[in-house]
Each structure stands twice: as C-alpha cells, then as structure tokens.
Amino acid sequence: MPDAHVIAGDCTTTYDGDRAFEKRGRVVCVRKPDDTVLVHDASGYRPVAWLTRPDAAVVAGDPPTLEARDGDARLRVLFHAVSVDARVPVSAAGEPVGLCPDCDGALVQRSGTLACTDCEREHGLPSGATVLDETCDCGLPRIAVTRGERFEVCADRGCDPLDPKIDRVFDRVFDCPDCGDDLRLVRAGGLFLGCDSYPDCEVAFSLPEREHVGHCDCGLPTFAASDGPRCLDADCSSP
Numbered sequence: 001m002p003d004a005h006v007i008a009g010d011c012t013t014t015y016d017g018d019r020a021f022e023k024r025g026r027v028v029c030v031r032k033p034d035d036t037v038l039v040h041d042a043s044g045y046r047p048v049a050w051l052t053r054p055d056a057a058v059v060a061g062d063p064p065t066l067e068a069r070d071g072d073a074r075l076r077v078l079f080h081a082v083s084v085d086a087r088v089p090v091s092a093a094g095e096p097v098g099l100c101p102d103c104d105g106a107l108v109q110r111s112g113t114l115a116c117t118d119c120e121r122e123h124g125l126p127s128g129a130t131v132l133d134e135t136c137d138c139g140l141p142r143i144a145v146t147r148g149e150r151f152e153v154c155a156d157r158g159c160d161p162l163d164p165k166i167d168r169v170f171d172r173v174f175d176c177p178d179c180g181d182d183l184r185l186v187r188a189g190g191l192f193l194g195c196d197s198y199p200d201c202e203v204a205f206s207l208p209e210r211e212h213v214g215h216c217d218c219g220l221p222t223f224a225a226s227d228g229p230r231c232l233d234a235d236c237s238s239p
C-alpha cells in the first residue's frame with residue numbers, strides 16, 4: 001500500500017518559479033505517493049503552496065526539510081519545529097462498489113478503475129462500463145458494457161473475457177460495402193470493423209458504444225441514436 005508523508009509544524013515555505021514567495025507559519029505539509037506536495041495553513045481549502053507531480057521530492061534532515069523540483073519550479077519547506085511526522089497508508093477514494101475478494105477491503109470505482117483500498121488489487125474498466133449490483137463467482141462485481149449489444153461480464157477481464165463475446169456479434173458477420181470481403185473486429189486503441197482485405201481495401205469504421213438495432217440498406221449494421229437508427233458508416237446515404 002502506498003503511503004503519504006505528513007509533516008506538521010512551524011516552517012518556512014519558499015517557492016521559486018513563475019512567481020516567488022516565502023511564507024512562515026504553522027502548517028500541515030503532505031507529500032502524496034505520486035510526489036505531489038501540498039502545504040496547508042489554518043484556513044480555506046486552498047494550499048498556501050503546492051507542486052503537482054513534480055520531477056522529484058525528497059525529505060531530509062532533523063528537523064526535516066522537504067525539497068521538490070519540477071522543471072524550473074522549486075518548493076522548499078523548511079521546518080523549525082515539528083509536531084507530527086508520520087507516514088500514513090493512502091489509496092484512491094471513489095464510489096464504494098463492494099468488497100475485495102482478496103482481503104475484504106472496500107472496492108471503489110474511480111476514473112475507469114476498480115481498486116481495493118487495502119491491497120494492490122486493481123482492475124481497469126472498459127470505457128462506459130457500469131458496475132452492477134451483482135457479484136461474480138470470483139467475488140468481484142459484474143459490469144455492463146455496451147458494444148453493439150449490452151454485455152454483462154466480470155470486472156476481471158481474465159475471469160470472464162469481454163472480447164470473445166463482442167467477436168461473436170461482430171467478427172466476420174458483416175460484409176465490406178466496397179469489396180464484399182468480411183469485416184473483422186479490430187482492436188487498435190478502440191474497436192473498429194475493418195475490411196479483411198486490408199491493405200488492399202482500407203474500409204474501417206469505429207464501433208459505437210451503443211446498441212446494434214438492425215441493418216441498413218447498404219448491408220452494414222445500424223445503431224441506436226437519439227434521432228433513430230444510424231448506419232455504422234456515418235457518410236452512408238441509404239438509412
């Protein structure tokens with residue numbers, strides 16, 4: 001578990017960068033696991049000084065001095081007297097979605113990941129995924145993802161892989177409107193339906209994160225949109 005370094009006491013904070021200042025006072029200084037440094041005084045939510053994810057941050061000496069450097073910016077927090085100097089375990093904080101199958105810690109969802117607050121367990125979620133109120137046999141929550149159809153799978157890709165399910169619905173199911181060859185499901189940063197004759201035929205369409213509702217006259221699938229079914233080919237003229 002990563003930890004944050006918390007030092008509180010009387011200090012002089014010096015900042016050199018796009019502007020320069022020196023401040024003296026009793027503060028709480030926090031260095032996060034990503035080296036972000038925050039110096040808080042007695043009022044308001046805003047730190048009196050900070051550096052976000054600097055190139056380096058080190059604490060040395062007794063009483064301690066924290067030095068952080070990011071490009072030309074330097075932040076120095078020199079303590080004269082210390083009342084607290086502790087390392088505390090910290091984790092991502094997010095919406096609670098259940099318990100960790102490994103350690104019974106809380107599982108939280110934050111910016112596209114599912115992470116345990118007590119151990120290293122972490123799973124990246126597919127974009128647009130919804131965490132369901134339903135648990136897989138492995139103990140993790142199940143998730144819903146829409147890729148042409150709504151799929152429900154385990155949050156652990158290794159436990160209940162999503163990819164083969166999408167393949168069954170889209171791989172070699174539709175024909176290329178230009179050459180008639182199969183459209184393959186291609187994974188390249190996102191999901192695409194691309195012609196099997198590539199590079200001779202360069203037809204490729206990005207697969208929308210919506211439900212597949214029918215067929216266009218051109219042969220391609222149509223997808224639900226707010227104004228009715230829309231052809232996979234945004235330039236198609238025969239809806």
Ligand SMILES: [Zn+2]
Pocket residue numbers: 100101102103104105116117118119120121
């Ligand atoms: Zn855990």
Ligand SMILES: [Zn+2]
Pocket residue numbers: 136137138139140154155156159160
């Ligand atoms: Zn599972």
Ligand SMILES: [Zn+2]
Pocket residue numbers: 176177178179180181195196197201202203
């Ligand atoms: Zn083709």
Ligand SMILES: [Zn+2]
Pocket residue numbers: 216217218219220231232233236237238239
């Ligand atoms: Zn069409």
